[in-house]
Amino acid sequence: MTGPAAGRPPVLLAVAHGTRSAAGQAQIRDLVDRVACRRPDLDVRLAYVDVQQPRVGEAIRGLDAVVVPLLLSAGYHVRVDIAEAVAANNAVAAAPLGPDPVLTESLRRRIQGADAVVLAAAGSSDPAWRADIAAVAARLDAHVAYATGAELRVPDVVARLREQGARRITIAAYLLAEGLFYRSLHAAGADEVTPPLCADPAVVDLVLTRYHDLTMAPSGL
Incomplete structure (x- = not known):
């Protein structure tokens, strides 16, 4: 990474997945706005890896x-996607927001009183991604399920738990913002679905911690 111009700190470029959901788009913009309000000294911008513009490489x-x-x-x-954009522009990338104890604790606060918990993630064939999801589920004593794919579908896991006698089932939504996957969880047969993770104020702190980990600048946390 090049040195800050004229003593200014590096830009914090938040990079989201992107969604066609108007509600999800607004939630991500609001998250980034809250980050910017917390650190008015920073130039905070938003880009995407899919669906929306601008893409991170641009x-x-x-x-x-x-x-x-x-x-x-x-x-x-x-x-x-992010690694290639960073390498081509002599920049640096922080670790993604998850998995992180901040997110696990955010979910834990919202699953109190459930007989059974289903950790619902978007779904991926990527082994590293699946290992991360399994680790989060283990910390929550939750059952893993996916909103996409042919195995461990959320409605199937909920139905199995219901057959096993679970009376109150909570879906812990391991999703940052609303979208098609999140909306599908409300039709999966559980008693409760946790809000998208970006609704938790602690996520603002987590974004700034990721930035601070690489810049060693005062984070205001």
Whole structure:
């Protein structure tokens, strides 16, 4: 990464997946706005790896930036899309937001009183991604399920738990914002679905911690 221009700290370039959901788009923008309000001394910008514009490769061009992936695991988008954009622009990338104890605790606070918990993630064939999901589920004593794919579908896991006698089932949504996957969870047969993770104020702190880990600048936390 190049040195900060005129003593200014590097740009915090938050990079989200992207969604066609208007509600999800608004939630991610609000998260980034809250980060910017917490650190008014920083130039905080938003880019995407899919669906929406600007894409990370375009947004990072010419910037002295720290990329903070608004993603919940080090899957393909982190290892390929973001890594390639960073390498081409002499920038640096922080670790993704997840898995992290902050997110686990956010979910734990919302699953109290459940007989059974289903950790619902978007789904991926990426082995590193699946290992991250399994680790989060283990910490929550939850059953893993996916919103996409042919195995461990959320409705099937909920139905199995119901057959086994669970009376109150909570779906712990391991999703940052609303979208098609999140909406599908409300039709999966559980008693409760936790809000998207970006609703938790602690996620703002986590974004800034990721940035601070690479810059050693005061984070205001």
